[in-house]
Amino acid sequence: MIRLTEVAKEYPRSGIALAHISFQVKKGEFVFLTGPSGSGKTTILKLLYMDDRPSQGEVWINGVSSKNASGRDISRLRRRIGIVFQDFRLLEDRSAEANIRFTLEVTGAPKATIRSKVARVLTQVGLASKATSFPRELSGGEQQRVAIARALVNDPFVLIADEPTGNLDERATRSVFQLLRDINASGTAVIMATHDLDLVRRSNYRTIELNHGRIVFDSSESPAPARRFDEPLEIHDTPTGTESI
C-alpha cells in the first residue's frame, strides 16, 4: 500500500534531510515515526502526501509513484489520505461543521451526501453537540478532533498525523490518541509522527525511529521492540511547531 525505496531528500540550502529510507506500511497498520526535531519525520510525511518529491528513490502510495505523479494524480491521492497537523489548521472564520463541509465541497462531493457525512464524522469524533461551535470556542483537544473529523470525512485509507498531540495537555493527548487507535481499529492505517515517548511505550505499535535523516530503528525488523525504550535516550526534543509545512 505504501512503499518507500531508497528515498533521499536533499534541500539546496539546508542539505541532506533524508538518506537511504526504505520501509513499507501495510493496509490497516499503525506506525509511529519518532526521533528528535529535524530528524526527518515531517519530511517523510510530506513525501507521503506528495507535498514534496524525493531527490532519489521512489515513494509509492496507493498506486501513485513519486516518479511520475501529475498534479491531478496528487489531488486525487490526497482525497484518499487524511492529514492532521500539530496546529490543527482549521479555518477560524467558520464552525466545526463548516470546516468539515469545506473539504467535501472543494473536492466536489455530491451535495446530497455532504450533510450526512459531516454528521457521521462529527459523531465519530464525539463532537456532534459542538457542530456549530467556532474553533476559538473549542479546547485544543476538541479542535484536534475537528481536524481529525475533517481528515476522516473522505474515508481515507491512511491517516497521516504530524505531531497531532504536540499542542495538547496530557488528558487531551490521551483522548486524541485513543481516537486514532479507534480509527485504526476500524481499518484505516495510521502513520503518526511524535516525540511523545510515553505514547509510544504504552502501545505496542510498530515504531520507526529516525536520526539525522536515517532510519536508526524499525521495530518490525527487531524481535524485541520494547527494549529500545528501556535505554536512556538522548532526547533534545521540544515541541516547537517549526516542522510545519
Next chain:
Amino acid sequence: MRSAREALTASRRAPLLSALGVVTIAFSLFAFGLFGLVAINIRKALDEVEERVEVRAFLSDSTDIESVAAAMKDIGEFPEVNRVDYVSKDQALERARREMGEFADVFEAGVLPASIEVHLRPGQRSPAVVKAVADKIKTYHFVDDVRYGEEWVEKLYRLRNIATVAGIALGVAFATVAVIIIGATIRMTVLARAKEITIMRLVGATDMFIRLPFLIDGLVKGVLGGLLALLFVWIANRVVNEYFIQTIFFNRELVFVGVVGGALMGVLGSLVSVGRHLRRV
C-alpha cells in the same frame, strides 16, 4: 457556479478589502483613462491642424479658364487628392481683406493672383507626399508658383510622430502600473486566504478549482474598477469642458475596450498572484 459563490462569499467575508481592491483598481485605471483622454484629444487637435495641410498653386494672369478646369480635373484624380478648389482673383482679394482686417486697404484689386487649392486625403499629408504632389502640379505651364508651407508641414509631422511615440510609451507605462497594482490588490486577497488555499490543496482540491474563484474575483473587480474609473474620467472630462477647454470623450467602442481591458487586467493580475502563491505552498 460554486466558484462564483466562493468568490462572492470571500468578498462578503472581507468587504473592506474587496472595496479597497475595487477602488485601487479604479484609481489605477483612472490614471490610465485620463492619459487616454489627453491622448485622443491631442490626436484630434493634430488631425484638425493636419486637415489644413494643402497645396496652393498660383496661376499666371493670362491663364484661360478652360485650361484651369482641365488641370483641376486631372489633379482631382491624383490618388492623394481629396478635393480641388478654384480661388479667383476676386475671391483671393476678399479673403485677404477679411483675414487681415487692419491692412484691408493695402490690397488693391488685381494684386493677388488666382489660385487652385489642393486638399489632400487623410494619411496623405506627410512631407514627402505633399512635396510629390506639389512637384507634379508645378509641371503645368500656367502655374507660376506652388506653396505648401514646407517647414510647417515638416514640423507638424514631427510633432505628430513625437506624440505617437510618447503616447505609446506612456500608455504602456500606465497599463503596466495598472496591472502591477491590480496584481498587488488581488495578492492581498490571496494572502488573506492563504490558509484556505493550503487546506484546499491538502484535502485534494485541484489547482484549477482553487484558481477559479480568484479569477472570477479578479474579473469582477476589474469590471467594477473599470466602470468606476470610467465614471471618474467622465466627471473629469465634464469639469474640463465646463471650466477650461472643449474636449471630446471616448466613443462607445473605446468605452467598451476600456472596460474589457479592466476585466482582462483583473484576470491577468489574479492569474499571476494565485499562480505565484500556488507554486510556493
